[in-house]
Each structure stands twice: as structure tokens, then as C-alpha cells.
Amino acid sequence: MFSDLYNEGVQKIYLDYNATTPVRQEVLDAMLPYFKNFYGNPSSVHSLGQETRKVVEDAREKIAVLLGAEKPSEIVFTSCGTESNNYAIKGVAFALKNKGNHIITSKIEHHSVLEVCQYLEKKFDYRVTYLPVDKYGIVNPNDVEKSITDQTILISIMHINNEVGSIEPIEEIGKMTKEKGVIFHTDAVQSCGKIPLDVKNLGVNLLSLSGHKFYAPKGVGAVYIKEGTKLHPLLHGGAHEKNRRAGTENVAYIVGLAKALEIAHRDMDGESKRLLNLRQKLEDGIFEKIGSVQINGNPQKRVFNTSNISFNCVEGEGILMSLDIEGICASTGSACSSGTLEPSHVLSAMGIPPGISQGSVRFSLGHYTTEKDIDKLLAVLPKIIERLRAMSPLWNK
Numbered sequence: 334m335f336s337d338l339y340n341e342g343v344q345k346i347y348l349d350y351n352a353t354t355p356v357r358q359e360v361l362d363a364m365l366p367y368f369k370n371f372y373g374n375p376s377s378v379h380s381l382g383q384e385t386r387k388v389v390e391d392a393r394e395k396i397a398v399l400l401g402a403e404k405p406s407e408i409v410f411t412s413c414g415t416e417s418n419n420y421a422i423k424g425v426a427f428a429l430k431n432k433g434n435h436i437i438t439s440k441i442e443h444h445s446v447l448e449v450c451q452y453l454e455k456k457f458d459y460r461v462t463y464l465p466v467d468k469y470g471i472v473n474p475n476d477v478e479k480s481i482t483d484q485t486i487l488i489s490i491m492h493i494n495n496e497v498g499s500i501e502p503i504e505e506i507g508k509m510t511k512e513k514g515v516i517f518h519t520d521a522v523q524s525c526g527k528i529p530l531d532v533k534n535l536g537v538n539l540l541s542l543s544g545h546k547f548y549a550p551k552g553v554g555a556v557y558i559k560e561g562t563k564l565h566p567l568l569h570g571g572a573h574e575k576n577r578r579a580g581t582e583n584v585a586y587i588v589g590l591a592k593a594l595e596i597a598h599r600d601m602d603g604e605s606k607r608l609l610n611l612r613q614k615l616e617d618g619i620f621e622k623i624g625s626v627q628i629n630g631n632p633q634k635r636v637f638n639t640s641n642i643s644f645n646c647v648e649g650e651g652i653l654m655s656l657d658i659e660g661i662c663a664s665t666g667s668a669c670s671s672g673t674l675e676p677s678h679v680l681s682a683m684g685i686p687p688g689i690s691q692g693s694v695r696f697s698l699g700h701y702t703t704e705k706d707i708d709k710l711l712a713v714l715p716k717i718i719e720r721l722r723a724m725s726p727l728w729n730k
């Protein structure tokens with residue numbers, strides 16, 4: 334499994350696929366010709382330019398079909414999920430500022446949504462409602478409906494939460510927002526490539542995705558913009574992407590993005606079943622071998638690859654460091670907020686007290702995870718927890 338170019342010699346057990354994924358060999362192979370051989374600028378009129386223009390448009394069409402979009406022109410390429418979220422939210426807020434100033438989102442969104450909302454509140458006097466979630470991290474569609482006012486211009490609710498894997502009721506919210514005529518954005522960065530997405534079934538006007546979460550490189554993403562949805566551009570310059578995102582298209586990365594999404598869809602069925610079984614093995618093993626643990630997130634409405642587990646009376650950071658010494662990479666939550674000792678805003682919103690959330694670790698499985706990896710984790714983790722608990726004044730010895 335690990336014989337791919339980029340993994341040669343690397344013996345790590347990687348259980349942090351929600352943070353990022355390696356580029357798959359097939360994706361890299363598809364991209365390589367566009368660095369040296371086919372390097373034309375897609376905006377150039379000569380044949381070298383026209384070649385890459387065609388490649389970009391083919392990729393756009395492929396992605397549009399895989400997302401169930403009506404037209405390829407509804408896909409705009411960006412540099413990442415963060416840019417897609419910024420563009421969707423600021424784009425609508427600035428385009429519709431004469432219509433209203435109210436935005437609805439949830440307390441468990443990624444920072445690339447929350448920080449944008451806070452920026453709009455502080456700098457431009459928008460009003461933002463941050464909806465609560467239940468103990469499993471799920472937003473109640475009734476809360477969304479009750480929060481809508483005649484000033485509401487945008488609702489932004491994520492599809493799958495990056496820390497606990499909860500799957501949000503996007504279809505239900507989508508139906509309701511359509512009836513109310515409010516623009517609906519979903520951050521699908523953690524769902525795209527993992528589960529089938531159909532923008533029409535989801536009922537969204539805007540959807541953000543990011544390549545490095547499904548085996549394309551870091552630094553490429555896209556946003557689906559339903560035809561007719563008005564957005565103020567984030568970047569000004571040339572007329573690229575039909576005046577919606579200035580900047581020469583990143584041809585090789587766009588090729589990689591489309592290829593990775595195609596592969597994700599090709600392998601989705603088998604991969605989701607395989608990873609669900611591996612996660613079950615991981616969770617059963619942890620419950621069997623280690624006491625005083627809890628799984629954070631919804632038992633049913635949880636994406637198959639994610640397991641967020643709290644270990645009582647230990648610090649998540651301590652567990653991560655000990656696992657790293659054993660060659661196992663996991664995370665305490667979102668990659669962006671790890672490194673801070675603040676309790677996770679997602680676990681706090683789920684009502685999990687800091688004492689418990691600080692002992693939480695997110696294991697996220699992916700394409701290269703094997704049964705042997707889980708066996709190794711289950712062999713070392715009980716000893717790590719036992720050692721850390723023995724040093725903890727909170728642990729009842």
C-alpha cells in the first residue's frame with residue numbers, strides 16, 4: 334500500500350486524514366504533464382493556451398457532473414476551502430448589502446466560516462446568529478427556520494463537521510431555505526469525496542470544497558455557485574472564471590482536483606464500507622482495552638472515517654505526543670486550532686465540559702489505513718493512557 338512515490342521509506346501510521354491527505358499516484362500522474370509540457374496560459378489565444386483552456390474546462394465539466402450541478406459554469410476554481418468559504422460568505426454579504434444584514438450560521442463551523450462572520454460583524458455591522466447544536470453536534474433545522482428574519486441574506490451550515498464527523502441535515506435546511514427564498518451555503522470540505530454530493534438534492538445555492546481532503550494537492554479548491562446567485566468577487570484583476578475569481582488558473586492543480594474527485598466517486602462504495610469496519614474495530618478495541626472513554630459525535634449520523642474520543646483525566650496533547658513517538662499521527666481536533674490549549678469550540682458547543690474535551694483525540698481514517706495500523710494503535714494506546722493517567726492527579730488510582 335505504501336509503495337507510492339511520496340510514501341517511500343515513510344513508516345508512519347497516519348490517522349489524520351481529516352487534516353489532509355497525501356496526493357494519490359493517479360492524481361499526480363494526471364497533473365505532471367501540466368507543469369512542463371503543457372504550460373500555456375489558458376487565457377492565451379495561441380494553441381498552447383487553447384490546450385490548457387480545454388483541460389481546465391474539461392475538469393470543470395467533470396466536477397459539475399460529479400456534484401450534480403446544472404452547468405459547468407456553476408463551478409469556480411479557488412485556492413482552498415478557506416478561500417471558497419470566504420468568497421461564498423463575503424461574496425453574498427457584499428452583493429446583498431442593500432437587501433439585508435443578517436447571516437445565520439452555527440457554533441461548530443470551521444474557523445474559515447466563523448472568522449469571516451466575526452469580521453463582517455465587527456467591520457461592517459452585519460448581524461450574525463450562531464446556532465447551537467445538540468449533544469451530538471447536530472443543528473436543528475427548526476432553529477434555522479425560527480432565526481430567519483426579513484433581513485436574513487445568507488445561511489451557512491457545514492455538511493460534515495471536521496472534528497466529530499457529525500452529518501448535518503442539509504437537505505432539510507435546503508428545502509426550507511428555498512421556500513423562504515434565502516441563499517444557502519454549505520461548507521462541504523469534509524464531505525466532498527467521502528459521500529455522494531448532489532447540489533440539487535442538498536438544495537444549496539453555494540457549496541465549498543477543498544482538494545487536499547480527498548487526495549488532490551493542497552492549494553486547490555472550488556465553489557459551486559448556483560446560476561443566478563449574485564456574489565461580490567473577492568479577488569479583483571483579470572476576467573478569469575467569468576469575472577468571479579481573478580488570477581491565472583492553476584491548471585495542473587485543477588486537473589488534479591477533477592481526477593481526485595473522479596477517483597473518490599469510483600472508489601466511494603468500497604472505501605466507505607472498508608473504513609467503517611476499521612473504525613468499528615478501532616472503537617471496539619478502545620472500549621475493550623481502556624476504561625473511562627467516550628465517543629463524541631452522533632452514533633448514527635457520523636461520517637464513516639472519523640472517531641473523536643475523550644479519555645478521562647489525560648490531556649489530548651500528551652496522548653498525541655506519545656503516539657507520535659510510536660510513529661502514529663492523530664490530532665486533537667482541527668489542525669488549525671491544535672497547538673492552542675483552548676478547549677475545542679465544537680466540543681464546547683456540544684456541551685462537553687473542558688475537563689473531558691481536553692482529553693479528546695480525533696482519529697480520522699483514509700485510503701492507506703490498514704487493519705495492521707489499527708492493531709498497532711490498539712497495542713500501544715492502552716499503555717500510553719495508563720502511563721499518563723498514573724501521572725495525573727485527577728485520576729482515581
Ligand code: PLP
Nearest residue numbers: 413414415443495520522523543
Ligand atoms: N472547512 C472545513 C470543514 C475544514 O475541515 C477545513 C480544513 O480543515 C476547511 C474548511 C479549510 O480548508 P483548506 O484547508 O483547504 O483551506
